[in-house]
Amino acid sequence: MKKIFLLLTLFTTIYSFSQLQKGIAYYGYINALSNGNANGPDSNAYLVFNKEQSYYVTAKDSLEKAEKINEQRTYGNKDGNGGSIHLGLKVSPQGDQVGYHIKKNTMWSNLYYVKQIYIKEATPKMDWKIEKETKKIGSFVCKKATTKFRGRNYTAWFTSDIALPFGPWKLNGLPGLILEAYDTDKHIYWYFKSLEYPTENKENVKFIKTEKGTDFLTYDEFKLFQKEQQNKTTEKQRIVHKKFPDVIFIDPKLPEMFIEFE
Amino acid sequence: MKKLIMLSVIGILTLSSFNVKDFTLKKEKVNLQMEVWSYNCGDGRTGSFYMPEGSNYFGALRVAYALCEA
Numbered sequence: 001m002k003k004i005f006l007l008l009t010l011f012t013t014i015y016s017f018s019q020l021q022k023g024i025a026y027y028g029y030i031n032a033l034s035n036g037n038a039n040g041p042d043s044n045a046y047l048v049f050n051k052e053q054s055y056y057v058t059a060k061d062s063l064e065k066a067e068k069i070n071e072q073r074t075y076g077n078k079d080g081n082g083g084s085i086h087l088g089l090k091v092s093p094q095g096d097q098v099g100y101h102i103k104k105n106t107m108w109s110n111l112y113y114v115k116q117i118y119i120k121e122a123t124p125k126m127d128w129k130i131e132k133e134t135k136k137i138g139s140f141v142c143k144k145a146t147t148k149f150r151g152r153n154y155t156a157w158f159t160s161d162i163a164l165p166f167g168p169w170k171l172n173g174l175p176g177l178i179l180e181a182y183d184t185d186k187h188i189y190w191y192f193k194s195l196e197y198p199t200e201n202k203e204n205v206k207f208i209k210t211e212k213g214t215d216f217l218t219y220d221e222f223k224l225f226q227k228e229q230q231n232k233t234t235e236k237q238r239i240v241h242k243k244f245p246d247v248i249f250i251d252p253k254l255p256e257m258f259i260e261f262e
Numbered sequence: 263m264k265k266l267i268m269l270s271v272i273g274i275l276t277l278s279s280f281n282v283k284d285f286t287l288k289k290e291k292v293n294l295q296m297e298v299w300s301y302n303c304g305d306g307r308t309g310s311f312y313m314p315e316g317s318n319y320f321g322a323l324r325v326a327y328a329l330c331e332a
Contacts, residue, residue, distance in 0.1 A: 088304030
């Protein structure tokens with residue numbers, strides 16, 4: 001009886017350990033949406049995952065050095081004609097996060113755009129096309145896959161060594177962990193830094209909670225928010241134009257403002 | 263009479279083509295010497311503008327600050 005009890009305890013421990021076994025992937029994240037080329041601010045990002053869910057975060061103040069946050073930087077245009085002025089790195093205390101639960105078929109996310117915006121949606125289905133091409137990232141052989149998602153064409157490199165459908169930001173649904181991903185022209189680019197799997201790292205899969213007095217938006221509501229911000233930017237440019245009449249302001253375009261816009 | 267109507271139509275069409283509704287100009291109307299700058303306020307807000315010929319980086323910086331502080 002004692003032996004059975006011991007075996008049962010051992011089995012339960014091993015089972016629960018395997019269920020909770022987690023990994024953490026570290027990425028660099030370049031967002032050059034407004035720059036018109038692949039040259040833009042480079043932020044730190046990470047993805048914590050277990051077999052059931054993942055948690056991704058970037059643009060978080062604690063992940064960046066203080067001097068980098070406050071640094072004013074300019075990235076030149078390809079032809080050297082103008083550039084992109086960044087009045088500090090975009091960060092917030094909680095960062096831009098995405099939480100994904102496979103069984104619940106749900107994604108929770110937030111992004112900082114003047115204020116924190118929270119979105120809850122059914123996991124977006126991505127129609128990936130797996131290509132024959134492979135390349136090595138770190139010590140992992142990765143396969144190439146492509147898809148179109150909310151206005152952008154993405155290329156992702158995933159490893160079947162970690163057969164979990166997670167990736168940076170909202171990218172999901174491949175038969176292996178995504179280690180690198182980018183859109184056409186690399187206006188958005190996640191590059192691999194390191195991976196711990198399994199890991200004892202203290203970072204855990206977190207649940208995204210809204211701030212007091214705010215609710216999760218649906219994706220359609222978020223699209224309305226985007227339109228609102230686009231109009232606000234136009235209005236501000238109109239006001240500033242009075243002060244700088246020789247400057248020609250360009251109507252803000254959603255693809256230059258947000259990663260997802262369709 | 264016919265000629266008068268035709269002339270009126272041409273006149274109206276010509277005048278309407280000059281009717282610029284917005285201060286924003288399309289790219290093709292912009293002088294190639296103008297520099298295009300984008301600004302990022304650090305809180306997600308972004309946008310872009312053309313600086314007039316002969317202006318420099320500091321001019322663009324002033325505009326960027328004005329936009330982010332507006």
